[in-house]
Amino acid sequence: MEQTLSIIKPDAVAKNVVGKILSRFEDAGLRIAATKKIQLSQADAEAFYAIHAERPFFKDLVEFMISGPVVVTVLEGDSAMSKNRDLMGATNPAEAEAGTIRADFAESIDANAVHGSDSVENAVNEISFFFAQREIN
Numbered sequence: 001m002e003q004t005l006s007i008i009k010p011d012a013v014a015k016n017v018v019g020k021i022l023s024r025f026e027d028a029g030l031r032i033a034a035t036k037k038i039q040l041s042q043a044d045a046e047a048f049y050a051i052h053a054e055r056p057f058f059k060d061l062v063e064f065m066i067s068g069p070v071v072v073t074v075l076e077g078d079s080a081m082s083k084n085r086d087l088m089g090a091t092n093p094a095e096a097e098a099g100t101i102r103a104d105f106a107e108s109i110d111a112n113a114v115h116g117s118d119s120v121e122n123a124v125n126e127i128s129f130f131f132a133q134r135e136i137n
């Protein structure tokens, strides 16, 4: 069964919409195989987003991701990676389709409510960044 990683970002956690976002995953047929609320350190955020290290938005992205706790979740189901990306909507909430998580809960391209793995291969790496095998059930 395919798995993918979701992060509910500090803006959505602060808005108290964690349950609403997790329900969207379940309502779409995805199963929560693991979930936890954590405070990322600067080193955590820099390592997780290392692929973006050279991008102009990297510093702001890291600062934002450590501004409060996040909820990291392993989602499981048929086509979990692409299904999660459909549920999230476009990276920039201004371009996100109505009814998507980012259209409904996000404010800006930085405070965009959720992250989701962008390939099945990246999902494997992102899941192991946050979870031990015994935490995924």
Ligand code: CMP
Residues within 6 Å of the ligand: 052, 057, 061, 091, 109, 110, 111, 112, 114, 115, 116
């Ligand atoms: P995410 O899916 O978490 O991956 C990297 C994040 O960088 C992205 O969501 C956005 O929140 C943030 N970001 C800020 N500016 C940009 C940009 N111009 N292009 C892509 N991502 C951006």
